[in-house]
Amino acid sequence: MNSILRHINVIHSISSESEKALAEICKEVKFLKGKDVQAIGHTCKTIYFVKSGVVRIYYFKNATDITESFEFENAFVARAESLFTGKPSKKAIQAIEDTILIAIDSDRLFKLFDSHPDLERLFRKIIENSYVNTVSRIESLQFNTAEERYLNLLKDHSNVLKRVPLKLIASYLGITPVSLSRIRGTK
Amino acid sequence: MNSILRHINVIHSISSESEKALAEICKEVKFLKGKDVQAIGHTCKTIYFVKSGVVRIYYFKNATDITESFEFENAFVARAESLFTGKPSKKAIQAIEDTILIAIDSDRLFKLFDSHPDLERLFRKIIENSYVNTVSRIESLQFNTAEERYLNLLKDHSNVLKRVPLKLIASYLGITPVSLSRIRGTK
DNA sequence: TTAAACACTTTACATATGATAAGAAATTAC
DNA sequence: GTAATTTCTTATCATATGTAAAGTGTTTAA
Numbered sequence A, B: 001m002n003s004i005l006r007h008i009n010v011i012h013s014i015s016s017e018s019e020k021a022l023a024e025i026c027k028e029v030k031f032l033k034g035k036d037v038q039a040i041g042h043t044c045k046t047i048y049f050v051k052s053g054v055v056r057i058y059y060f061k062n063a064t065d066i067t068e069s070f071e072f073e074n075a076f077v078a079r080a081e082s083l084f085t086g087k088p089s090k091k092a093i094q095a096i097e098d099t100i101l102i103a104i105d106s107d108r109l110f111k112l113f114d115s116h117p118d119l120e121r122l123f124r125k126i127i128e129n130s131y132v133n134t135v136s137r138i139e140s141l142q143f144n145t146a147e148e149r150y151l152n153l154l155k156d157h158s159n160v161l162k163r164v165p166l167k168l169i170a171s172y173l174g175i176t177p178v179s180l181s182r183i184r185g186t187k
Numbered sequence C: 001t002t003a004a005a006c007a008c009t010t011t012a013c014a015t016a017t018g019a020t021a022a023g024a025a026a027t028t029a030c
Numbered sequence D: 001g002t003a004a005t006t007t008c009t010t011a012t013c014a015t016a017t018g019t020a021a022a023g024t025g026t027t028t029a030a
Helices: A002-011 A016-024 A106-115 A117-143 A146-156 A158-163 A166-173 A177-185 B002-011 B016-024 B106-115 B117-143 B146-156 B158-163 B166-173 B177-185
Strands: A026-031 A036-038 A046-052 A055-061 A064-071 A092-095 A099-105 B026-031 B036-038 B046-052 B055-061 B064-071 B092-095 B099-105
Touching (some): A117 B166, A146 A158, A146 A166, A146 A177, B099 B106, B106 B117, B117 B146
Antiparallel strands (some): B036 B092, B046 B099
């Protein structure tokens, strides 16, 4: 629990009572490299925090595997389109390395919000941050070339390049592995 | 205020006391077609609700005007990257038709959250919804062709096509006006 | 009402990215 | 440690979209 509490308190500090309540609905879970944390078709009732390792959210379009996002140590992961709508997700979460996650039960978390406004505020801010990141991702996909997107990733998140297979990065950037290889070749 | 209260109560119903508190920090403002509601470089301290009309968020990349999003009647608009970070925005909000907005002072709203948890919950849910929409927009930009994106817009938001100039829609779809015209021609 | 400005389309050509296939390199599994 | 997979690169060709320029149609404003 220490890693998550340390991360949380930078975003919004919560009372020790709230820390305790949060700890009670958390559970540590481990996944081997390549394993699905949650499968396609499953309704998301869990918010994960990455303690160690890397995960990705992915889905299939025309039988092609597409990576929607990566999350590394000290980040939250959830399939928002399912968690916030209650519908089954068309996406899966997969461990890219051997990974340790802290699983937070979302139903119990949302109930805690009634009695612990500081937790609701914390998660509001977490969502705000995710939202801001997502909007800037749209900007990048809307009018940057594939090469610009690759170079920005290299500049801002070079750890991704070091720890994630290129074929996963390609679809994250919205291009094919062949195209990514070509872009890398001309540098 | 009626339109905003009606809209809000579908998302999360709030006490009449909270309605009153919210009304106090709202102000109705009007903008003529083409006018900027908020300019580039301005730090966003306002959340708008569109009472009537249409607005867009736009910015410039290499001197090209790019529309990030449209918002019609009964929707909230804000430049999240500025509102949630406190930094000056690189984007502007513009009225596409003559538009009436309800302006909510964000500093005062965030203060209200301390005494009105139902308001915080309401706005948490509004952000969750925006987040879900934004994630699905990424999906669309990541691996749909320009034609698929156009046809999806036609299917899901045909009102956009009816009320917004095509050149604005083109950049929203991530393509040039010429390319959009070509796609429309082949149907 | 007319000129000016703006929005949209069409054409021709350039270019980035996609698709396919084959080979090289790296990783995994026995 | 070697074979079998998987990942990455390279090459070729096809195609979607970009760029530029010109023409038509529609608003806007004097």
